[in-house]
Amino acid sequence: MKPREISLNAPTNGQAINGQKHNGKGEGLNGQASTNQASYLRNGHSSTDYEVLDDEPLSTRLDTPMHPEAHHLPESEKIEQIADKFADIMHILGLDLTDDSLKGTPQRVAKMYVQEVFQGLNPENKPAAKLFDNKYRYGQMLVEKDITLHSYCEHHFVPITGVCHVGYVSSGKVIGLSKINRIVRFYAKRPQVQERLTEQIAAELKEVLQTEHVAVVIDADHMCVSTRGVEDCASSTLTSHYSGQFDSPQGRQEFWNYLKSER
Numbered sequence: 001m002k003p004r005e006i007s008l009n010a011p012t013n014g015q016a017i018n019g020q021k022h023n024g025k026g027e028g029l030n031g032q033a034s035t036n037q038a039s040y041l042r043n044g045h046s047s048t049d050y051e052v053l054d055d056e057p058l059s060t061r062l063d064t065p066m067h068p069e070a071h072h073l074p075e076s077e078k079i080e081q082i083a084d085k086f087a088d089i090m091h092i093l094g095l096d097l098t099d100d101s102l103k104g105t106p107q108r109v110a111k112m113y114v115q116e117v118f119q120g121l122n123p124e125n126k127p128a129a130k131l132f133d134n135k136y137r138y139g140q141m142l143v144e145k146d147i148t149l150h151s152y153c154e155h156h157f158v159p160i161t162g163v164c165h166v167g168y169v170s171s172g173k174v175i176g177l178s179k180i181n182r183i184v185r186f187y188a189k190r191p192q193v194q195e196r197l198t199e200q201i202a203a204e205l206k207e208v209l210q211t212e213h214v215a216v217v218i219d220a221d222h223m224c225v226s227t228r229g230v231e232d233c234a235s236s237t238l239t240s241h242y243s244g245q246f247d248s249p250q251g252r253q254e255f256w257n258y259l260k261s262e263r
């Protein structure tokens with residue numbers, strides 16, 4: 001699978017993205033639905049069933065598309081409702097839910113969705129970012145590479161696994177290194193497309209670090225490519241975001257030299 005071209009620059013100056021106006025303050029990156037986001041249909045559905053109508057291709061939008069009532073239900077209620085519906089899916093598939101091995105599966109899947117693999121949909125799980133003064137006046141690139149990345153393809157609901165490499169140049173503030181891992185993890189723990197995940201991580205790092213000089217590269221395997229469809233286990237998908245000092249031939253070269261360096 002070839003990575004698709006991304007026509008998106010992270011919103012930092014309030015510029016319009018595909019007709020959407022962003023406020024440049026990173027709002028909408030915390031799992032909250034934008035006020036001017038997609039329109040929704042609620043004809044005959046229960047309060048939790050929505051059909052999203054949207055002309056924009058998902059891979060060119062920065063915010064994860066969420067409906068306006070996304071955060072109304074408590075976690076326990078979400079788990080209960082998902083478990084019910086997952087039991088229906090299993091039953092329709094013909095599985096016997098009275099079987100010892102199967103009967104706990106709906107509850108397990110529901111808890112896994114809400115509390116683990118999709119916990120990044122809940123803005124309350126967003127990592128608090130603590131900044132420190134750059135006392136050492138370190139002015140070069142800081143690169144953290146091979147950050148473990150576990151996400152989920154939003155088109156097939158199967159895992160995406162890989163690594164994320166992040167670089168930044170301090171604007172006078174630095175961040176605890178583990179916070180970078182946590183930011184990557186927060187945005188990965190959502191149904192995702194890799195292009196959006198890359199852009200969301202880059203935008204959050206710029207916001208938190210108050211710098212334009214950010215690079216993000218993701219190299220990942222998509223289970224929807226390797227275990228179904230074309231069943232290609234050899235390919236991986238690379239996406240990148242370079243801005244500020246990283247967005248030049250020299251900047252990219254230096255960043256990639258860091259990535260290639262052996263310990």
Ligand SMILES: [Zn+2]
Nearest residue numbers: 153155156224
């Ligand atoms: Zn997929």
